[in-house]
Amino acid sequence: MLLRPATRADLPAVLALLADEERVVDPASVTVTAxxxxxxxxxxxxxxxxxxxxxxxxxxxxxxxxLQATYIPGLGKGGAERALIEAVRIRADRRGGGLGRELMSRAVARARARGCALVQLTSNKSRTDAHRFYASLGFARSHDGFKLTL
Structure with a gap:
C-alpha cells in the first residue's frame, strides 16, 4: 500500500469514497463539479x-x-501545530483487513514528523463503528463538538 497526496486524477475516486460509506461507488459515475x-x-x-x-x-x-489532514497553528500546546483529520474513508469492499488502521497510523506518523503535538478528528454521532475504531487507535473522547451550518 502506498500513501500519497491525491492528484487531480484521483478526485473522482475520492468523491466516490465520500459519496457512500456502505457501498462501492464507481468513480466514473461521479460528477466532478466546478x-x-x-x-x-x-x-x-x-x-x-x-x-x-x-x-x-x-x-x-x-x-x-x-483522508484530509489540515495542520493548524496555535498558541496552545506550546505553540505546536495540531493535525485535524477529516473525510476518512476506506472503500466498502476493502474494510476489515487493516487498511483503515494503516491509513490512520501513517497519517499520525506524518503529523508527528511535522512536529504536531496533537491529532484530532470529529466523527458523526451515528458512526458508532467508526467511534470504536478510533478508540482502538488510542483516540479519546475528550471534548464535545459543535457545528453551525451556514
Whole structure:
C-alpha cells in the first residue's frame, strides 16, 4: 500500500469514497463539479492541507482509502501545530483487513514528523463503528463538538 497526496486524477475516486460509506461507488459515475475542482485546487495549493490517498499498488493502483489532514497553528500546546483529520474513508469492499488502521497510523506518523503535538478528528454521532475504531487507535473522547451550518 502506498500513501500519497491525491492528484487531480484521483478526485473522482475520492468523491466516490465520500459519496457512500456502505457501498462501492464507481468513480466514473461521479460528477466532478466546478465547486469540487475549486476545493481540490485550494487544498492542493495550501501547505497546511493535504488530501491523502491510500493506493493498492498490487492491483494496478486503485484508490482504496482517503483522508484530509489540515495542520493548524496555535498558541496552545506550546505553540505546536495540531493535525485535524477529516473525510476518512476506506472503500466498502476493502474494510476489515487493516487498511483503515494503516491509513490512520501513517497519517499520525506524518503529523508527528511535522512536529504536531496533537491529532484530532470529529466523527458523526451515528458512526458508532467508526467511534470504536478510533478508540482502538488510542483516540479519546475528550471534548464535545459543535457545528453551525451556514
Amino acid at each position: 465547486a469540487y475542482e475549486r476545493a481540490f485546487a485550494d487544498i492542493e495549493a495550501d501547505p497546511r492541507n493535504e488530501m491523502l490517498v491510500l493506493v493498492d499498488d498490487s492491483a494496478g493502483g486503485p484508490v482504496v482509502g482517503c
